[in-house]
Amino acid sequence: MTKINFGTEINRRNSGSLKWDDADLLYSAKDVLPLWVADTDFPPPAAVLEALQARVAHGVFGYPSPRFLGFEALSEWLKQRHGWETKPEWMVNSPGVCTALAVAVQTLTNPGDKVIIQPPVYPPFFSSVLQNGRTVLENPLIAENGHYRMDFEDLARKASDAKMLILCSPHNPVGRVWGAAELKKLAEIAVTHNLIILSDEIHGDLVYSGHRHIPLASLNPEIESLTLTCVAPSKTFNTAGLYTSAVVIPDKGLRQKFYEAISTLSITKSTVFGSVAMEAAYKHGGPWLDELLPFLAANAAYLAERFSKETPKIEIALPEGTFLAWLDCRELGLGDQALADFFGKEARVGLNNGATFGAQGSGFMRLNFGCTRATLKEAVDRIVGAYRARGF
Ligand SMILES: Cc1ncc(COP(=O)(O)O)c(C=O)c1O
CATH class of the missing domain: 3.90.1150.10 (Aspartate Aminotransferase, domain 1)
Structure with missing residues (x-):
């Protein structure tokens, strides 16, 4: 190599x-x-740069097909790297994960509904809830000698009163890669209370030796049907400026609602460069x-x-x-x-x-x-x- x-x-x-x-x-x-x-x-x-250069050399930049380049490669990547079997037709394009968070909150909850987040956490988790007129319900992480864990007792209490949970997995900023036992416990609580999970897994490929990222939805069919998983090549391959991400939504009903909302806003689209880069990154990166x-x-x-x-x-x-x-x-x-x-x-x-x-x-x-x-x-x-x- x-x-x-x-x-x-x-x-x-x-x-x-x-x-x-x-x-x-x-x-x-x-x-x-x-x-x-x-x-x-x-x-x-290099494979991403070469694919982009070839696309520039092609020289015509009309509307790209909605049959999004890159979903096949993403599906294969999720299987090979994370052991998660997905179908390209479960995937919806979004310019970025923050867009997807905002659209999901807007579409899958009602004004005044409570949405759980686990601070300290990525600031747009707060704003995507608050700016859409929903209520933040905090389930703070517990810190012990610099190591953070989830407070499941508090979560179980709050879950009965909430509509959605936004999970950060791996967690920004505390750097935790949630283990199987933690994710199973969270999934159990979500399934019991029919809580929709917006699982932001944008950092999922950036995991160090001794740890493994487990996509929440890969745990079992019950949690899969409640979860929208946000993934992107942008953190892993440093392509944030190309504004291309995907939301993996196995449940047909949730997917249709999300897709209708994001297409009503006319933001399901990517750029020709974003989709070319995504495909090359997941195929060859x-x-x-x-x-x-x-x-x-x-x-x-x-x-x-x-x-x-x-x-x-x-x-x-x-x-x-x-x-x-x-x-x-x-x-x-x-x-x-x-x-x-x-x-x-x-x-x-x-x-x-x-x-x-x-x-x-x-x-x-x-x-x-x-x-x-x-x-x-x-x-x-x-x-x-x-x-x-x-x-x-
Ligand atoms: C957890 C998390 N989600 C989402 C984003 C931003 O995603 P996007 O640029 O696709 O909106 C970031 C960027 O730092 C992040 O850390």
Whole structure:
């Protein structure tokens, strides 16, 4: 196998990048090194670039067929990588997972209905519920020495009063890859209470050695019929700017409702480039991903080692999945705004403020280590410098 060099620096400044080009504005500082929004700094697999280049060379970009390129390849990928048997006809295209979350909440719940989420969690889980006039019911994760688990007793109580649960699997930001026993327990509660599950599995391919991502819907036919699973090539292969994802909905009734809603809004479509990239990624991207994962795991280990030696008041637990590290900064004794300013203005490193992931994230920061080692080293050097200057 040819070794892929994830160390090659590609200058993303002035490329219209949200992560790089908006960082200074966002953090009100100069020359901020961005490790925030969840895209990586790597180009996708060569096969994806070649497929896109061939599509550009073709030169005609009329409407793509609704028989979406890529669903066959996705179905095969889910079977090979995750042991989940699906059918391409179960899949509905959505420009992104956030779009799918919002449409599903709008369509499958009624105004005032309660939707359970498990904070600290990806901020659009809150907004997709609240902006649609539904009520958030929090089932907070329980943290024990940096390791998070679900509170099933609380969940069982709240499930009887709710219509839907939005699951983050693997979990952003805490990095948990939910195990079979946990998912079975959750499924049992959902089936008992007829709770629709919106399972956001966008990080499902980014799982480290010793852990395995289990698609919730693959557990048994009962939970399969209640679950809409959101998947995308965007985190795995770094194609977020191509706006192409899929919602896998085995239950015909749920699928029809979802499809009608998303097509009423005329957003079932993708771009010719999005579907070409999706197909190439799922067909040919496996070996590339197998090289990316140890590279990312080594980045996480590097972070953990440097923080434990050089900034002992910032604690980090190694994530089981995702390229996101959840930093416990509570020992620094700063309020949320002061903490954000410390990283953004003093260290000049752009991280996500933990408080945006819910009240449980207060005192935490999220760091995206999907970057070259040189960028990561520079970021840690800056953080260590600011930490020492403060005398923490
Ligand atoms: C859990 C989770 N869901 C969804 C998204 C965004 O998905 P999309 O860009 O497809 O809307 C992200 C991006 O960070 C994420 O972490």
